[in-house]
Amino acid sequence: MGIFKRMKEDMDVVFEQDPAARSYVEVFLTYSGLHAIWAHRIAHFFFNRRMFFIARAVSQVSRFVTGIEVHPGAKIGRKLFIDHGMGVVIGETCEIGDNVTLFQGVTLGGTGKEKGKRHPTVKDNAMITTGAKVLGNITIGNSSKVGAGSVVLKDIPDHSTVVGVPGQIVIQNGKKLRKNLDHHKLPxxxxxxxxxxxxxxxxxxxxxxxxxxxxxxxxxxx
CATH class of the missing domain: 1.20.5 (Single alpha-helices involved in coiled-coils or other helix-helix interfaces)
Structure with missing residues (x-):
């Protein structure tokens, strides 16, 4: 996919997810989550070519401008939507699938100084809501949801909803789950x-x- 088609796809995701979006010009110029994703692609390009200083410089400029910190080493799939975004942190070894939604204040972080894979893997169609902390080398399953303010320290299966500190699975495999469950109405x-x-x-x-x-x-x- 060409760069302009990819950018168009990113903006289309905003219109799908955010009812406040009114025009492509507005989205292109004012959506910090979108800017952070675009900046990450540039930083990731340099990171993969072992130009680490330039990669970090790009990511830090993006952090200053958008309030969203994405390590250049993170692997991010298509159609990521970061709503508002202020305070979002995505660690170096994070892997994010397609059609994932992150809200403001989300942390995808590590738990110590260990080497290797030390940050979460978030699979396709997952939603991690306001202020949630997902820590360590764990996996958030396909189409799973993490409730606002939750702290998740263990793997979450596919099609599950997690809330609380520490996070507890309250819905799994469709039981009690209403279609299109709103993130502010989680159990x-x-x-x-x-x-x-x-x-x-x-x-x-x-x-x-x-x-x-x-x-x-x-x-x-x-």
Whole structure:
């Protein structure tokens, strides 16, 4: 695919994913996620030719301009969409498939100073939402979703939804998953637990009130 067709494809993805996009001129000039992807392709070109300083220089200029830090060594597939993008970090050995969506504040990072593959692999059609941290040499499966603010430290199977700290699989293989699940409506196991605790507290209050009533009637009889 030629460079201009590839750029056109990148902009078309924005229109597919972002209802706020109004024109190609607006998208071309103002979408930082798009600029970061284009800059990464240049940096990755130099990185693959072992021109590491130039590659890092390009990536740092992009980081300064867009607020998105993508290491030149990261491997990124087609149709990546970075929404807003401020604070997104993508590590050196990350591998991102096709049709992946990342929201602002996402980190695809490492967990230490180990060599070799130390950053996540994100497979096709995955969605990683606002503020999520995916750390280490782990895999996010095809069409899986990571909820906002989650911290993922283990492999996630295909077609799964993960939420929480640490991340827990709450939906897998289509069970309870609604089609086109909105990222802001993901299940919240912490909130569910708090609701259950509140119900238990309410029940205890009722029982205490009943016991007080029995005691008061007994005192009155005396």
């Amino acid at each position: 919240d196991p912490v909130a569910d637990r708090c609701e259950k605790l509140q119900q238990e507290i309410d029940q205890l209050k009722v029982e205490i009130a009943e016991l007080k009533g029995v005691k008061q009637r007994g005192d009155h009889d005396l």
